[in-house]
Amino acid sequence: MKNVTLKQLRYFEALAHHGHFGRAAEACSITQPALSVQIKELEQDLGAILFERAARQVRLTTLGEAFLLRVQDVLRAVEGLGDLARASHTGLVGRLRLGVIPTIAPYLLPTIITRLSRAHGELDVFVRETMTPKLVQELLDGRLDAAIVALPIGEPSLVETELFSENFVLIRPRAEAGNPVPNGEELRRMRLLLLEEGHCFRDQTLAFCNIQSSLPRDGLDGSSLSTLVQIVDAGMGVTLIPEMAVSVETRAASVSIARFAEPQPSRRIGMIWRKTNPLGEQLMQVAEIVRQAGRQIRGQSS
Amino acid sequence: MKNVTLKQLRYFEALAHHGHFGRAAEACSITQPALSVQIKELEQDLGAILFERAARQVRLTTLGEAFLLRVQDVLRAVEGLGDLARASHTGLVGRLRLGVIPTIAPYLLPTIITRLSRAHGELDVFVRETMTPKLVQELLDGRLDAAIVALPIGEPSLVETELFSENFVLIRPRAEAGNPVPNGEELRRMRLLLLEEGHCFRDQTLAFCNIQSSLPRDGLDGSSLSTLVQIVDAGMGVTLIPEMAVSVETRAASVSIARFAEPQPSRRIGMIWRKTNPLGEQLMQVAEIVRQAGRQIRGQSS
DNA sequence: CATTTTTCATAAGAAAATTTTATCGCAACC
């Protein structure tokens, strides 16, 4: 059964339906001999007779009838393949494996997922939250389709598209609300709370203060922005958080929020994926949706 | 999606499995370009990209993965077609629509069905019990596969194969058990009970007595051998029944059973089917099973 | 950093398959 063709199965179905070689051939837009030959070959491949050729009547054998049912299933399944492909033209289909860094994920994801499933109901979104190097590696390994990270990444086999920029704001205990806002240099001499090693946001903060990240520091390292804010709330220091995190993280804390003077510290957030990914166009659609989600969130918090 | 080939689907599966054009091609026993071309054509047919070709790695796209699942279903279903055909080589498969005349059916069918399902478990036997002309018609119309009738039929488009012969025996009230056994001529003058018009057994009985079947008769016509025997039991006449019916029909009646002198009245029972039926060989197998069933039954009643 | 290797895509010619046209043979129908 190595040589069975879909063509043969289609012809078979037509002949079963019409019970007449000539008309079945016509329905298939071929000539009658072509049909005869293909049916004969199918029967030979199978080593069994599917049709009983009586004078003036072509009838399915018992085997033929059992066959017909299965063949129809097969043909229908093949049509289904076409449908699947067609559906993927229109929009995104299947599964999107999206990585997001931890300093973005909690604030952006709810909105992204809402918007994605509104725009592409057929899409299963699988989210991975981890730090940039891991995301990049998993992207390169093909275990992720795209990731939302801070730019630039500079990996040549990845495409980067910018989503938005976000400023960092200073979080201080409420008691210090009236104090002048320090600049980067002054922050170095304050008790500045940072995220653990590996978070890009830690490096971005340090860069603002002109501190070598490798230098030993006395500060407590928090595992999340949420933790940092709680420590500040306890009066044990100050910290920076991206403005997108402000409304969520300061809701339950009595801390003061201060913007820096221009040029404010900030970072560019973007989406990345493999250059070779043929679904680049669709990923661009996803990026656009994330962009809108970002706008919406920054609109709410301002 | 009119031009998708099973070949393409098989190649697709191989490539998905190996993730490497060269090795997949080898697995398919073709060269790498042939595979490349077919995959490309499949993708074009579908209007969608199934594989992401990265340097040193060929990976399924999200769509490709969804595809793979369906494609495997299709390929498996096609293999199933082959299995079905192969199964039909070995023995009978599917459905056997068998017609049987009423004067045979009750006595032979239980044994036939037992034996058939023992020999061919996959076979669904559908039985139709009616008189010869209807059976022949339904056979010719393709609504039956075979029929068990009294020979000869003489329909040129049907094959006949003899199964066995059976004698007719005389059934009389027990009171008449001692009387001499009449011959055909003498029967004409007795109160001979017959089946209704249309039963071949009626005609066979009349032929034995040299009676024109069209002649008006005073006798009561019974609708089954069972009925006839009951009427005899009530002392209202005598009748003939095929020996195969004896043990069943006389079990609950107090009648006497008498064999005729040679040449005993008898009939040939055979199986018939369309000459054009390509399953003739299998039907011959069925005939053989019926033959054995007949032997078994006559063995019991003797 | 240049060279070689690996790997997929493409092109051209060869082989195989499918299809069409033409024709035959059989059985039904008039």
Next chain:
DNA sequence: GGTTGCGATAAAATTTTCTTATGAAAAATG
């Protein structure tokens, strides 16, 4: 008994699919 309808078969034409040869790009190697 000729005619017609229908499927099978044969030969030729066409299309499809394959192989061989080659190209191009990225990765591995020295």
